[in-house]
Amino acid sequence: MGETREIGSRSMFENYEVDGLYDEVFSSDGRPRKHYSPLMHRLKALGKDAFEKRRRMTDILFRNQGITFTVYSDTRGVEKIFPFDLVPRIVPADEWDTIERGLVQRITALNLFCQDIYHGQRILREKIIPPDLIYGAKMFRREMFGVKVPRDIYIHICGTDLIRDKDGKYYVLEDNGRTPSGVSYVLENRSVMKRVFPSLFSAYRVRAIEDYPFNLLQCLKYIAPHHVDDAGIAILTPGIYNSAYFEHSFLARQMGVELVEGRDLVVDKGFLYMRTTAGMRRVDVLYRRVDDDFLDPLCFRPDSVLGVPGLMNAYRVGNLALANAVGTGVADDKAIYPFVPDMIKFYMGQEAILPNVPTYICARESDRKYVLEHLDELVVKSTNESGGYGMLMGHQATAEERQKFGEKIADDPRNFIAQPVVQLSQHPSLIEDHFEGRRVDLRPYIVYGQKVIVMPGGLTRVALRKGSLVVNSSQGGGSKDTWVLEED
């Protein structure tokens, strides 16, 4: 790799391979891209031992502050530290500008779509999307048909996953418009970086992200019903054993709002209350981190103890605001995802700024045929799982696995989509005592309130297993701090 041997401590980048992928740091001639040069120079000056020392500091900080998450299937223990890689991912201002405009456009369209789907359904009547895809969507909620939501906003918080292909272009992999998580790691990562590596920041002008909780709070206030002055705002969490509990607690603290569980709440005569030492206190806005299915045993799953009986009543009569609204899963359904550029065209008269990854919808006959014949080239995903579960990496699977998956598709085609393998970009990541390339994606967070605010940066997730393209935290991924640079 020529020139790069000089950059960074020689032994740390010694066997660094790029292999035909898009590397975030190094361009094809082996030199660091312009915005990474100052970082690489600093790393070189630092050396292996100093770097290792900082890495250990990070571990201690994360553990002492309890920045953890819970993995369901792991037998070893319940709480884990989310692996953090000290080398930040840097996005130059001009690249970010496109991303930001694209994301604002996208979430606006998705909100208009939700509003339309649960009311006039113009997009169906004009035959832009086949109705059976909507009505067949697991997350479409008939209960929301005709319900007026505060300010007509459905998706208040969205985490959209972006990836870069070999050509260096950003694509939207998927939107997460139900209960996206990870923003607390973004904020804590930044805070840890500032403590452990303050000197790096002096070489760059990094856009601040610390106002996210403030923006979120403003959004929650904005949707308070009856436009009350002193709205009772709370975050609904499934509890300390939920994998994202740290984030629920973190956001509650940052915003100064109450953190409640279903058992703290009660609905009385159409209003929602929480049980306090001073009796019942009304809740006007609930930022709910509980899935639709578990929200109200009288309306959805009757065996749920995480929700509140009667919550949907309070919601439907307009005495309660929920962020995100119930039923937004119809918009982040993977079978609806291919139609987002059509939504942008239909509602806003614009071309999508950020492209989708080409997608085959197995519910469509011709697509299904193609998919079943090309399983070895495609990534097949179940339309409603998250966390990287229910996937087939066709090019890495055995013939038997492909055969079995093919049967699943034939059985329930509506539940599957397929995409060509995207060669995610890679970023140098610290593996033991040296750097190797690991695949990354980017999840920026968007808050849709009175204004649409895209957090500059987001979670860069790293697939820590070599060659792996799966970056979800519940499957063993890690993260990096993401720096969006100020305009020069």
Place this chain on the structure above:
Amino acid sequence: MTVAQEPTPVGMPGIFGVAGDSKSKPDRPMLARDADAMYWMARYVERAEHVARLLLVNSNLLIDVGDLAPALQARQWQSLLTIFRTADLPDGPDLAQRVGQYLTFNLDNPNSILNCLTHARENARGIRENISSEMWENLNALYWSIRSDDTPNRFDDSPDDLFRSVMTGSMLFQGLTDQTLAHDQRWQFTQLAKYLERTDVTCRVIQTKYDILKSNEQIFDSTLRNLHWMAVLRSCCSIEAYRRQYLGDMDPTRVAGFLILERNFPRSIRFSVSGALAAISAIRASSRGNVIDPTERILGRLDAQLEYAELSEILTEGIPAYLQRIQTTVHEAAMAVQQSYFMH
């Protein structure tokens, strides 16, 4: 769909966030579940400190008294188990080692230092929005220091150092609680918990040690007796304060009197009950206005008794019996708090 008018709110009468300027805004009340966790977090930290201190003092005492009859040594170690209401010690040779292990690490012992700190930390984790980050980080660090893989080695090397670190950790936690938390309802629950626990343990320490000394009166010479009472004072972190008042005079009546009735010293039973009463009054005032609540009534009466008590009366009744009554009352008060504030 018409929007319903807000009905009269369900639950206790009281202040309900009347619209007005921020100066007149009442304390934001805690979730009942959070108050429960806050209370138990504080109570477990205080308990862990007591266990650690008792272990430390006890092992030092036995060094001082040199070769006691083994039966008496055994009695001393047993007394620790009695104080913490635990009985099932695993069998084995070295009693001192076993008791030490049992009270420090044993997961089956609900009052072991490890269990206490685990519960404290778990409670804290569930209410992080209610405590300061300094409180959390220090409690978390204290927990991990006891929980880490090399803790048994540290215990073998120098148990005293381990006990001291727990004591220091607890006092640091309490200091941080006082200095980084607004003295609102949240803080009041920690004070209530701390003082109830302190009252309870102090009662049991005096009571248990009193029993030992009483039943071994003929064996003990005055030196031994003095050492024992000094140990009792040390167990309650009170020896220096006592000496400032009464110099070196280890008269048992005086010692008991000091620990029970001393007005100004934060480790006395009188002071702790007073502290608990102040806390519950504040809690009641901020959540229920002027309706006196059962806990306050119980503690108020106990506080008044201690305020006007005479040592001679206590001695007539007998110290163990007197202390038993106080423990029962504290227990009633704790149940009442549960009923009034934590039921959800």
